[in-house]
Amino acid sequence: MKPVRKIGLLLLLMTFILAACGDSGSDSQTADQSGGKSSGEKVKLSIWHNFAGDDLRAKTVRGIIEQFAKDNPDIELDAQAIPPDGYRQRLSTVAAGNELPNIFFVYAGSHSAEMYKAGLLQPVTEIAEQHKDWKEKFLPGAFDPYEFEDNQIYTAPIGMSATSILYYNTALFQKYNVKVPETWDELMTAVKVFNENKLTPIALGNKAPWVAQSTILGTLADHVTGTEWFRNAAAQKDAKFTDPQFVEALGYFKQLVDNKAFQDGANSIDNTQAEQYFIQGNAAMMISGAWTLTNLAASASEEQLKDIDVTVMPSIPGGKGEAKTISGGAGGGMALSKRTEGATKEAALKLIYAISGPEAQKAIAESNSMVMYDTDIDQSKVSSLYYKAFNLVKKTAITPVYDAYLTADAAEVINNGLQEIMTGASPESIAKKLQDAQARSITP
Template sequence: MKKRLSLIVSVTTMLALMTAACGGANEPSSNGGSGNAGGEKAKITVWHNFSGDDLRAKAVRELIENYKTNNPNVEVDAQAIPVDGYRQRLSTVAAANEMPDVFFVYAGSQSQEFYDAGLLQPITELADENPDWKNNFMEGAFDRFSFEEGQIYSAPLAMSATSFLYYNKDLFDANGVTVPTTWTELMAAVKTFNDKGITPIALGNKAPWVAQSTIIGSLADRVTGTEWFLKAVKGDGASFTDPQFVEALSKFKELVDNKAFQEGANSIDNTQAEQYFVQGKAAMMVSGAWTLTNLAASATDEQIAPIEVTTLPAIEGGAGAAGTISGGAGGGFALSKKTTGAAKDAALDLIYAVSGPDGQKAIAESNSMVMYKMELDESKVSPLYFKAFNLAKESGITPVYDAYLSAEAGEAINNGLQGLMMGDKPEDIAKKLQDAQVRSTQQ
């Protein structure tokens, strides 16, 4: 891991970024003490990617600002970095072992790699001090943040539900199409909408993670089953070149070949696809919980009114269960291994301020899914979000591929799906994915 990260940028670039971005804020000798410990002072740096205008981003930034107001003895240098550049910025400072004190990290391969590189320290003491908070998270919330027995390295700020099937009820009713519950019914709906001049499924795959995160994880699980996938990840009696996974990729290609997606889906982003769908130009969209937040902030009541939400249809003969959603714990705030003393105390306090019960409630009321049990006030969220929240609670959760694959293998499947949309063969994509995963596990 350390070797791989060190290749990201040159030493000169790393040093420049270290100096500009971190400013030595992790040195306990310059921080004094914690703002919550006898009035002593502390200084911490915080990095996150909640830089946008969506309701969740605003909610998280407000939680950080509230912490700053309530803790005047803690100097908080908080940087909101745009999503598109966030991973690169974080990887750059990781290569030099100069992480911010507190930083937002994605559950899965990214947090695993930072742990493997010795860049994280646990936040278990927060859970021990607040058992009611810990025990109120949904099942599996800490699975991808627990790298050793008895230790927790972050608390998720979201449920990463990635494969809701949104559909426009008015378009379905007007064209005599029933909501598909099987693959056969889905393909029939695709044909009908195409015949009517309506795009069946909106997709914005310019950033290639979209098709992987929103479609292939859930679709493939219906073909292969979850157990097969977890074995393939470990190379334990299963391989991504197995016929069942090739069949799953072939199902995705079947959508492409039957013009399920609008022209140029690889050249528009997810936000553009959301707008395309909400404007009534597409009958369906497979997307994650983030779409709920985005639509709540950008769409009119009239645009949202006909939108309903369900799960992807079952696939006849598949090994996986129907009625499931790909997902799991979303990202959370982590603590740098190098942060000590008063700075560590302040950092843990900030993590709890954002991730604790009040923070979870604020994020949920921003129309963003959380993995935290609560009584949701229907009047404070959009009707669509309320439907999706209840659907998620009732649905089984299956793995999102890039939360379990290595970074290299995740890139292979992301780019591979773009390739499938441009004519590549499922067998070739499967082999590239398998080779990438094997290389990563052998390092």
């Protein structure tokens, strides 16, 4: 057969294949991404998220999506709520097959960065361009995890991860005449007094080893090293985790351990158990995240909550970091698949704004869940403790959470390493393990 005839037959075959694909309605995912819309047909739009639980925030987000479907009858919406434990793995599976839904929830940090590097996302910057007032009301740093080399926005934030709020029992502090600590020395004095009175100074549930890292180390270390040092160490550029300042930061954590700041068996109980231990008056303090606000709103009485107040972790003498900060940042948001086009893309951007716009941010905040958005909330709709924490976070600078910037291997090393320090390991040995893991993971 002559080459020209071969090419002609191949082109004809490809035409038939493409026509067949275009006519097929069996692959709804392909139809979703194409954006094509013939006369009288609904736009097909798919969204995946992890708001599958019975907590107020999950119900609120699902309610916003359901209302969008009712308000837009011309859009055929396929919304899937996937439990958090299996969400990331399931998303990775469909991403590997290039079958992502049009819109999907992504976590801030390494998760969204990996999606971007894999070429799976497209910008949602035009939402910010159309709604400038909306963008300007986000708290500083809200978009940082979602802006990459091209300075485009790739995710609309709908939550905040505030991980190092210092909760304290005002009644116990008054009973034992202890000052709420603002400095490290004041914290160690408080630890001493509460121990002398047979009361746990700080409740900690570190059975899942991310807890100590996320709630204590991120802010503690930032106070010692400063944020720029940490970002450089995470990138392995002119800084290493074996540097003296990070060993010093781990040394402060060891001081807490050596001075019995935590209850016995802290590595054998989980965070929820620690919350109950604290709210029942067995501990004077607890360093935990915004998730505790949601948990206690559901499980504690208003009588128990009235004695609880919140503040920031104490400053470190001579520390290079900003003193009054909370570790955290944008907890997650809605991203747009690279393959979404045409009318489907227009519908997708509309839904993303519906989930992350001013009314949605207010509704999510009033579900006792933190947002990185300057909104006013109805005090009667939230717990007294949440209201205090919401106003604290609104005026407090945010610093990085370690596991949002470390590689997965390095995050596991520091998580386990803090458990090891609690059972006798030296700060130097854990610093070396972390440095080795981070360098191994990011060095070509």
